[in-house]
Amino acid sequence: TSATIYYTTDGTNPTTSSTRYSANSNTNVNGSSYNSMRVSAGSTLKAVAYKNGTYSDLTSFSVPSAVSTPSFTDRGQYSGDWSKWLVQIGCTDTSATIYYTTDRTDPTTSSSRYTAGSYTSVSGSSYSSIQVPAGSTIKAMAYKDGVYSAVATFSVPSAVSTPTVSVMGQYRYDNTKRLVQVSCSDSSATIYYTTDGNDPSTSSTRYSTNYLPNVSGNSYDSIIVAEGATLKVMAYKNGVYSPVTTYNVPAKPVAPTVTDRGQYNADRSKWLVQLGSTDTSATIYYTTDGTNPTTS
Numbered sequence: 001t002s003a004t005i006y007y008t009t010d011g012t013n014p015t016t017s018s019t020r021y022s023a024n025s026n027t028n029v030n031g032s033s034y035n036s037m038r039v040s041a042g043s044t045l046k047a048v049a050y051k052n053g054t055y056s057d058l059t060s061f062s063v064p065s066a067v068s069t070p071s072f073t074d075r076g077q078y079s080g081d082w083s084k085w086l087v088q089i090g091c092t093d094t095s096a097t098i099y100y101t102t103d104r105t106d107p108t109t110s111s112s113r114y115t116a117g118s119y120t121s122v123s124g125s126s127y128s129s130i131q132v133p134a135g136s137t138i139k140a141m142a143y144k145d146g147v148y149s150a151v152a153t154f155s156v157p158s159a160v161s162t163p164t165v166s167v168m169g170q171y172r173y174d175n176t177k178r179l180v181q182v183s184c185s186d187s188s189a190t191i192y193y194t195t196d197g198n199d200p201s202t203s204s205t206r207y208s209t210n211y212l213p214n215v216s217g218n219s220y221d222s223i224i225v226a227e228g229a230t231l232k233v234m235a236y237k238n239g240v241y242s243p244v245t246t247y248n249v250p251a252k253p254v255a256p257t258v259t260d261r262g263q264y265n266a267d268r269s270k271w272l273v274q275l276g277s278t279d280t281s282a283t284i285y286y287t288t289d290g291t292n293p294t295t296s
Contacts (some may be wrong), residue, residue: 006047022239024036039063045059046060066150068142069091072088075154082295087156099140107140159242160240165231172213178250189242227251
């Protein structure tokens with residue numbers, strides 16, 4: 001134990017002019033700590049012990065090579081769920097196994113193993129990739145023969161906020177239509193919509209409003225949509241789509257029916273009238289002064 005150890009990592013034989021071995025507590029990838037030194041992966045470590053002018057035999061150790069760091073390829077949003085992103089992970093050492101996380105922790109061999117499936121992006125192209133949540137941070141490392149690569153990190157783009165739909169009542173000049181407002185918390189995003197049941201794209205109708213009155217006389221910046229239609233909206237910004245919002249525009253209730261039940265026997269100046277609707281969940285309002293009824 002009184003001998004002094006000298007070492008090199010450049011392939012030359014060590015002497016007393018080489019680096020003197022000095023250890024510190026270091027933790028390995030498995031979480032165990034050792035009194036050791038750190039040397040570059042793939043290097044050749046040579047060491048000798050020296051005491052009282054005498055060298056030991058030379059010890060040589062080939063430090064395992066590090067596995068290549070994985071790389072990421074962004075394949076865009078997943079067409080089946082716009083809140084997900086398609087990401088490919090590759091490694092130049094094709095025999096290495098890749099592990100990854102999306103919770104910002106460093107991956108280990110206990111993390112999710114990278115296994116790609118075939119998925120279609122919103123552009124219509126299919127890729128061998130995985131689905132990860134938009135806005136997440138994915139970390140990946142490659143592993144082979146007990147050796148870990150460095151950890152690679154990729155920030156997955158965030159999805160645009162999902163639009164919201166508000167119905168502002170029936171259109172004053174056509175009660176078969178509804179006034180609808182669409183908004184997005186990201187005010188710089190562009191909104192597109194459809195009313196034929198298909199998912200919107202940037203080729204769909206762009207949301208553009210007019211100041212229009214409803215049957216109550218209130219006016220709103222809105223669009224006109226047929227009652228009973230299926231309205232689908234999405235927001236788009238910088239190549240990124242929001243999830244699609246679907247809203248089923250209420251259909252107009254069936255008009256009430258009137259049934260004459262004759263004069264009231266206790267007061268022949270009064271008449272008995274029944275009002276009905278095939279939509280039993282609808283509420284009926286009426287007037288007798290010639291004005292059109294409202295919910296007031």
